[in-house]
Amino acid sequence: MKHDIPGDAAWSVPVRAGRAITLTALAENANASMLIIGSDRLDRLNIPDTLKSQMTARIHAGLVLMSDRGLALATVTASTLDWHDCLTGSIPSPLLLLELAKHGLSEADLHGSINFFTKVGIDADARLAFVPGHATVGASVTLRAEQDLLVFISTAPHVLATTPAGGVGVQIGAAEAGGPAGLRPEALRALELVR
Structure with missing residues (x-):
């Protein structure tokens, strides 16, 4: 399945376990803000636990995205960007x-998300700042669904951006066998809990 989301739009799709989700930047400064919810509605992406358990402050290849119950939702299997x-x-x-309403969800179901293709740094005044030019046309990231998911994607401009966001292409297909090497024990445990 292929679907292009233009800039400043949104789309949602159910994704079965074992499928790959590949996002591709169709324009400069693309931003794909993604919410992930387990299809049973019990598991939602938990950014603090994902980062804390894997000792990082960014999303990159080789990271397991965890739910608030410590279960693996998806694994970032590849990315042309390291942030x-x-x-x-x-x-x-x-x-x-x-898009949330289409699945019986509401504003109360908004939770921490990932802004794919966007990098945020610290400016001269020690404040968070959007890093322009981080994503170029053709940049991509691939996730493997570790359980059945509902995926919500918004291509609205990043909240700190000063330029419009470009569109994003989405492709869903069969995931390659295997996965990232060198996962931390917490990530391995999250994967074992859904297998």
Whole structure:
């Protein structure tokens, strides 16, 4: 399945366990703010636990995305970028809220998200700042669903960006066998709990 999401739009899709989700930047400064919820509605992406248990402050290849119950939702199997923002939260655009409503969810179901293709740094005044030019056309990231998921994607501009966000291509297909090497014990345990 292929689907292009233009800039400043939203889309949602159910994804079965074992499928790969590949996002591709279709323009400069693309931003794909992604919410992930288990299809049973019990498991939701938990950014603090994902980062803390794997000793990182960014999303990158080789990371397991964990739920608030410590279960693996998805694994980042590949990325052309070594930094995807997860510190600035989701962008609650009206279109994203409409996508949530299609699945019986509401604004109360907004939670921490990943802003794929976006990098945030610290500026001269020690404040978080958008890093322009981080994503170029063709940049990509691939996730493998570790359980059945509902995936919500908004291409609204990042909250700190000063430029419009470009579109993102989404492709869902069979995931390659195997996975990242060198996972931390906490990540391995999260994967074992869903297998």
